[in-house]
Amino acid sequence: MSTLRTRDLIINIPERRDGFALNMTIESGQVWGVLGPNGAGKTTLLHTLAGLLPARSGWVELNNAPVKELKRRAIARQLGLVFQERQDTFPATVMETALIGRHPWLSPWESEQGEDQALAEQALRALDVEGLSNRLLNTLSGGERQRVAIATLMTQNPDIWLLDEPTNHLDLHHQVKVMNLLRNQAQSGKTVFMCLHDLNMAARWCSHVLLLYTNGDACWGATESMLVPEALERLYNQRLISLKKDGLSVFVPAQ
């Protein structure tokens, strides 16, 4: 049970004069989706929340403690992040990759025990990549690598999950599978906060939405109140056709 709170947070986007101060409270059980055009600062916000980038002003609180005053290791036990881009310079197997998720939980002299192995196996199974555990990462497809990255976060098992476009490269079935997995995690007490590009996914799986505009404006709230066609058209500078089917909103770009 962890809470992530932003206090008058303005993220540091180069060449942006100022932005709307974010005062959000992200609580356990919630699934947040961040929507916005390219360059609006979705990734920067995610990294700032994780304490990896300094804010321009304001601060982030993790369970009422300012993130920048916490040790990296203490943060990593409560908060994990799936990056959009990953470096695979050295060859590593899928199992080794999942197991680095245990790093914040082990002392310097400890090595991964059977328990850690079991957690990693369970995560790989949940993401349908258990059959690949001895394969080298650089021999996998983009979608498989994405699922291994999510399995690594699951092995890390923090309370707060930050994900940068988790459905990137995934086929339709696995997009749904990943989103269901994230929602189930939230229902079991985790906090999920992710950047998305798909309005329909946000509509279907997110309890809360944050809209980030290119000029630094932002608004956030419960999904139903945020996903109104006018706001979204202004967000993406793109006309939309919105449909209702069985109480579910569907958005399609107009030509």
Next chain:
Amino acid sequence: MALAAMMLALAMGSVTVPLPDLWQVIQGDGSALHRTLVWELRLPRAVAAFATGGLLAVAGALMQVLLRNPLADPYILGLSGGAAVGALLAMLAGMGTLLISGSAFAGAMLATLLVFGLAHGTGSWTPSRLLLTGVVVASGWGAVITLMLAITPSHKLPGMLYWLMGDVSYARTPWPALSVLVVSIALIMPLARNLNVLARGPMQAAALGVSVRPLEWSVYLLASLLTATAVTTAGSIGFVGLIVPHMLRLVLGNDQRVILPASVLAGGTLLVLADTLARTVIAPEQLPVGVITALLGVPMFLYLLHRSR
């Protein structure tokens, strides 16, 4: 493997000590000639070769993780160039061996500061920038070395050339190198899992609870110290730091908890064998060991590079 190489190094040379005789010497018997040969000449040299090889291989392994580039090596970053300029300056001035060693050490540390200072610049510290700075600075050192060789009186040249090619016979005593090796392995082993995570990139490492900046600085300083010690002990010997970790990774995977101690053994063994070869090929004349490692290393490296495509 390492023990067998040591035995071989003790036995071989311009005077061959047969294995039964060697066994007697180790037990404290044997002829006086053999005893002096083994205990006072060959053992210190073999230990020095082992320590130097271990130092270079570990330094290479650390640099590769730090720069996230499997082709990085202390030599490519210009550290040996700085050491060489320091040593040659001392030789040119006609200083004693102790001062030559000190000067080489100072040169290596200066090169370290120079490369990292320049690459650090405005704050971004990207591996490619570091590598490029290292390569450029290394070629600068190369030019200085050529200049110095050109203006050196000819009777001083052979010593300088041997130093440049790397020669374990310069090692006065193996113990400083060996103790640096033991201490730094003891220091770095608790950090080995951190290094595994760092190999995935600094952001990923930070997200997994690694304090990236302090770790990078300590690894860099340690690798520089290892290189400076190795260069000071035996001149500039190339390719050990590049080849050994690279081969070990192909065989053992990229877990630093395995790679670092394995580098000590494999690097040490390689250099002991290479030095034994250097002493025996045209005995009683001796070759600089750097020639042997380069002759072994270059084709092996090209083969690995070719195969990995």
